[in-house]
Amino acid sequence: xxxxxxFLCYFIFFEKLSNLILPGYGCNPFAQTGRxxxxxxxASLNQQIIKQMRLRxxxxxxxxxxxxxxxxxxxxxxxxxxxSNLQLLMxxxxxxxxxxxxxxxxxxxxxxxxIALGLKETKEVDFSAPFKDYILEHYNEDGRNYEEEIAxxxxxxxxxxxxxxxxxxxxxxxxxxxxxPLIENRFFSPSRQTGIFFTWYDSFTGVPVCQQNLSxxxxxxxxxxxxxxxxxxxxxxxxxxxxxxxxxxxFQKAAGTLHxxxxxxxxxxxxxxxxxxLTMLIRMMIAQAQECIFERTALPGIxxxxxxxxxMAQEAAKVSEIYDxxxxxxxxxxxxDNVPLFWSTMAQVKTNHYRAVAHYFVSSALLDHQLGAxxxxxxxxxSLSQVYDHIPEGRSALDILRKERNESKAHIRRAILCHxxxxxxxxxxxxxxxxxxxxxxxxxxxxxxxxxxxxxxxxDEFTDYMEAPDIISKTEHKAEMDIAVTTKVKVIDFxxxxxxxxxxxxxxxxxxxxxxxxxxxDRDLGFTLKGEPPVQVVSLxxxxxxxxxxxxxxxxxxxxxxxxxxxxGVGDVMRLLKDVDxxxxxxxxxxxxxxxSAMPTKSATFCGNLPKTYSMICLAHDETEKHPxxxxxSKKSSFLSWGIKNKxxxxxxxxxxxxxxxxxxxxxxxxxxxxxxxxxxxxSLQKLKT
Numbered sequence: 001x002x003x004x005x006x007f008l009c010y011f012i013f014f015e016k017l018s019n020l021i022l023p024g025y026g027c028n029p030f031a032q033t034g035r036x037x038x039x040x041x042x043a044s045l046n047q048q049i050i051k052q053m054r055l056r057x058x059x060x061x062x063x064x065x066x067x068x069x070x071x072x073x074x075x076x077x078x079x080x081x082x083x084s085n086l087q088l089l090m091x092x093x094x095x096x097x098x099x100x101x102x103x104x105x106x107x108x109x110x111x112x113x114x115i116a117l118g119l120k121e122t123k124e125v126d127f128s129a130p131f132k133d134y135i136l137e138h139y140n141e142d143g144r145n146y147e148e149e150i151a152x153x154x155x156x157x158x159x160x161x162x163x164x165x166x167x168x169x170x171x172x173x174x175x176x177x178x179x180x181p182l183i184e185n186r187f188f189s190p191s192r193q194t195g196i197f198f199t200w201y202d203s204f205t206g207v208p209v210c211q212q213n214l215s216x217x218x219x220x221x222x223x224x225x226x227x228x229x230x231x232x233x234x235x236x237x238x239x240x241x242x243x244x245x246x247x248x249x250x251f252q253k254a255a256g257t258l259h260x261x262x263x264x265x266x267x268x269x270x271x272x273x274x275x276x277x278l279t280m281l282i283r284m285m286i287a288q289a290q291e292c293i294f295e296r297t298a299l300p301g302i303x304x305x306x307x308x309x310x311x312m313a314q315e316a317a318k319v320s321e322i323y324d325x326x327x328x329x330x331x332x333x334x335x336x337d338n339v340p341l342f343w344s345t346m347a348q349v350k351t352n353h354y355r356a357v358a359h360y361f362v363s364s365a366l367l368d369h370q371l372g373a374x375x376x377x378x379x380x381x382x383s384l385s386q387v388y389d390h391i392p393e394g395r396s397a398l399d400i401l402r403k404e405r406n407e408s409k410a411h412i413r414r415a416i417l418c419h420x421x422x423x424x425x426x427x428x429x430x431x432x433x434x435x436x437x438x439x440x441x442x443x444x445x446x447x448x449x450x451x452x453x454x455x456x457x458x459x460d461e462f463t464d465y466m467e468a469p470d471i472i473s474k475t476e477h478k479a480e481m482d483i484a485v486t487t488k489v490k491v492i493d494f495x496x497x498x499x500x501x502x503x504x505x506x507x508x509x510x511x512x513x514x515x516x517x518x519x520x521x522d523r524d525l526g527f528t529l530k531g532e533p534p535v536q537v538v539s540l541x542x543x544x545x546x547x548x549x550x551x552x553x554x555x556x557x558x559x560x561x562x563x564x565x566x567x568x569g570v571g572d573v574m575r576l577l578k579d580v581d582x583x584x585x586x587x588x589x590x591x592x593x594x595x596x597s598a599m600p601t602k603s604a605t606f607c608g609n610l611p612k613t614y615s616m617i618c619l620a621h622d623e624t625e626k627h628p629x630x631x632x633x634s635k636k637s638s639f640l641s642w643g644i645k646n647k648x649x650x651x652x653x654x655x656x657x658x659x660x661x662x663x664x665x666x667x668x669x670x671x672x673x674x675x676x677x678x679x680x681x682x683x684s685l686q687k688l689k690t
Contacts, residue, residue, distance in 0.1 A: 046121050049089050049206040056082040093206050111295065112350065113435055114247075114288050115343060116234040117227035117254075117281070120220050120272070122161060123199040127154055130194045134187050139498050140512050140590075149494040153179070160221065165231050173228065174489040177221045182493045182501065184214045189506040202272045203227075204338045209270045219265040219273055222257060229254035229484070230285060233292075244296040251289035252482040255282045259481050271338060280329050280339070282481070284347070287322040289479035291350070294319050297477075306365050306380060310387050311476075313361035318473035320354035323347050345429040349422045353442060356418030358471045360449055362387065363411035367455070389470035410468035412453045419446035499566035500533050503556065509593040513558060518546045518577075519584025525577065527551065533567045534558060537589070545584075552591060559588035 056079060063075045131150050132143025160176045163169030187194060199210045200220040209216060233250030237243035262278040271277060294315050302312055327347035330339050423442050426432055433439075498504050518525055526544025529535045534556045540547055558566050560576040568576075577585070 045089055045093050046201040046206045046208070049086065049093075050208055052082050052085045052089065053207070056086070089206065093204070110437070110441075111238045112291075112353070112438055112441055113346075114234045114291070115284065115346060116231040117223075118203055119163075119224050119227050120203050120270075121201045122220065125154070125157060125196060125198060127196065130196050131187060134194060134506075135498070138189075138506065139504065140510075141498070146495065146497070149497075153183070153494050160224070163224070163228055165228065165235060169228055170225060170232075170484070171489065173221055173225045174484075175491055177218065177225070178489045178491045179494065180214055180218050180221070182491070182495075185501055185505045185507070186493075186495050186498065187506055188214060200270060202270050204272050204277075204340075207271075211269070215265060216268065216270070219261055219268045220270070222261040222265075223273055225484070226254045226257040226261065226281075226285075229257060230288075233288065238292065238295055239299075241296065241299060244292050244299065247292045248289050248296065248479070249482070251285045251292065252479060253484040255285035255289070255479075256481040256483040258282045258285065260483055276335055277338070280326070280335055283322070283326045283329060284343070286479045286481070287319070287326050287347070287350075290322050290475070291319050291354075293475065293477050293479060294354075302361075304364070304368060307383055309361045309365035309368075310383055313358045313365070313471055314387060314474035315476075316354045316358040316361065317471040318475040320351050320358060321473040323350040323354065327351055340431075342429055342431040345425060345432050348425050349432070349438070349442070352418045352422035352425065353445065355471075356415040356422065356445065356449065359411040359415040359418065359468060360445075360452065362468075362471060363408040363415060363452060366411070367408035367452070387471055389472050409453070412449055414468045415449045416446065416453060419449055496567075499558070503534060504566070510556075510590040511593060513588045513590050514550060516546055516549045516551045516587050516589055517584050518549070518551070518580070518587055519582060520580055521545060525580070527553075529557070529570050529573060531570070533569055534565065535568065535570050535573050551589065555589040555591050557587055557589050561585050561587075 059075050059078045059082065063072060063079070066072055066075065128147070128150050131146070135141050135143040135146055156172075156176050156179070160173055163172050193212050195212070197210050197212055198214070198217045199208050200216055201208050203223075211217075229250045233247045233254065236247035236250070238247060258278050258281050261273065262275055262282070265273065266275065268274070297315055298312065302308060324347075327344055330336060330344040330347060336344070419442065423439075423446065426439065426442060493501065521544065524544075526541040526546050527537050528539045530538050537551060537553055537555045537557065540551060540553045557573060558564065560573060563576060565573055565576065
């Protein structure tokens, strides 16, 4: 009985432990959250897509090689079957990209949903064997001495596949991104391939892309940082001022990260990171930031004031204009072939919705605020003239003010038409129909405009009816791209024991370490040292004992006796050598080899393109990868949360329509430290005397 109780206690302990998050090591990939379920489904679809592409590639090769008509008929049938399956899988992947409700705030019931980017999926990478071999061959050290550093790197990359949706997750991705240039300089030589393949899946098509260099890895991590910023923005509570501020900041940082990706990695083979697609994504993030800015302006309540209503009309027109540009970009070839229909439909719905809101505010300004004797006629005329794109010929802003009912009817009628168009477009998209909150908001907005139209039913006023002019878009706070500071995180090199990166890198070539026995002659070792770590031999006496042992000018001293000194400056090495007796001491040195600047080898890129045969090299790449036996478990940080503050509006305020019909809601591991060499001057020469 005691053994059973002990086993049960251990089982409960590890079950609880599996749900935790340790700082810096991501979240539990098996956690049953809506977001993790989507990512697991995405990973499963990616595997099914690559399987079908393998079958299709084999069928196409057989079709080319065979001359038997019967075999060709069977192969064509198989090809049509594979293509049909691929289309179905692409449709399912589009459905995952359309599942925006799981990314919204748990308190979100009264705002139009926002679109978040899904994280790109990748395969596991085993750095162990290639890095150990490279350390042995290139750095002439035993790679087994660096197993712990390699394991830490692999743990960090594994954690980046499932980052938590908060600042810790962003810091995790930024930390790995900052390590990649160090890893590249240490192990990725321009004249030699490491044999490590980095495979990432296109977030829109599921097509895998495989490269042997780190460009794809860096670009994909940046993309996931932008995606995580967008997910943080969508989960913010937009019923609070703090939540809206964070949402605005997150979307602007998402846009800035995507812009940095576009400008830095211009030849990424994955289509979701092509310049055209990144441009569209940047515009979409900016549009969502501008939408949140409009909601922030309206959150405290909109004063039922002539000038305030005109200002809000132009703010709404600005949101409509930006979404219209996004929609027009989404329907251009070739973007429209890969962007989910849900996204372009949502942009079209928001274009019409916010255009309708703009006309509603102008109508309210004209209908509720008739020009009176105490009003500043000139000021109102000037403000109204700045709102219109153009005023119909034969009319002036003053005429519109004095015949405010006619123009208000025209604006409210156009608002109703735009709301009806938004509902019509909404009904055409299957995935959009699942968003009941959006439908409730659209219907509530239409009902509000209909009620405004029925406030005055004097038909005689329509005798001079004209179409309402367009409203000029204008905003006091324009959404801008913001480069996240987290993309520039300072990290400690995992492999700094190999020596200073300025010397001991993959680009440099050295001789094998040589042991030189040095002994003083008349208190003089026969050479001088200079430089920051590692120190270098200069001014070698060709007749000294060290020169006879094989010491050369330009050699780097990497060890004195049993003490490694790759990170030691001149002063530290001098202290090791100053007490050398007549028997002398052994030092280890390496010589820099002449490296002819050979042309860097191009890294092979294997990517799948649906209309073409998938590369057999990538398809032959083993999908089954061994998981590490031991994984570092992370302690789970609680998600950010904000309370909802219901604000009661006074009679003199207006609120944006919401889906809430009650009316209560308003619109490392620490690395060993190495001696610092900052106190030594590169130009200083020290004569060694014993």
